[in-house]
Amino acid sequence: MIAVPRPAQNLALALAAQMAINGRSISAAPARLKCLIDRVFLPGVTFQHIEGKALPKPLMTGRKARVVITSDTPIFFLKWIYGHGWVKVLRRHILAFCGFGDLKVKCFSLVRGAKAGALERMVERAPGILG
Numbered sequence: 001m002i003a004v005p006r007p008a009q010n011l012a013l014a015l016a017a018q019m020a021i022n023g024r025s026i027s028a029a030p031a032r033l034k035c036l037i038d039r040v041f042l043p044g045v046t047f048q049h050i051e052g053k054a055l056p057k058p059l060m061t062g063r064k065a066r067v068v069i070t071s072d073t074p075i076f077f078l079k080w081i082y083g084h085g086w087v088k089v090l091r092r093h094i095l096a097f098c099g100f101g102d103l104k105v106k107c108f109s110l111v112r113g114a115k116a117g118a119l120e121r122m123v124e125r126a127p128g129i130l131g
Contacts, residue, residue, distance in 0.1 A: 046098035058099025
């Protein structure tokens, strides 16, 4: 199993946040973020293949995942029209697959073109999911 030191995990999360903020995508995560997830969520790091078993053993069991999503699509469309697709992918296919059981998501929408006061309120509300 590959040991990933704590600072490297934190750096990976910071890079993911930077890519998500600067990425451009329609109704999904930016390709650069998907690439980063493919490089961070590796066999032996977040899950372990087991001989003779169909599904791997999750190695992140008991850990929490906190996700902040920024979007230029109104929340109503993200939730009710698009069905929160990217949240479902994160929850079911990436984080649960690796054993994360406690997922909290905070979505901020209409980020592009938002006034400074609105952006400040978003930043102030984001740490609320850290519990």
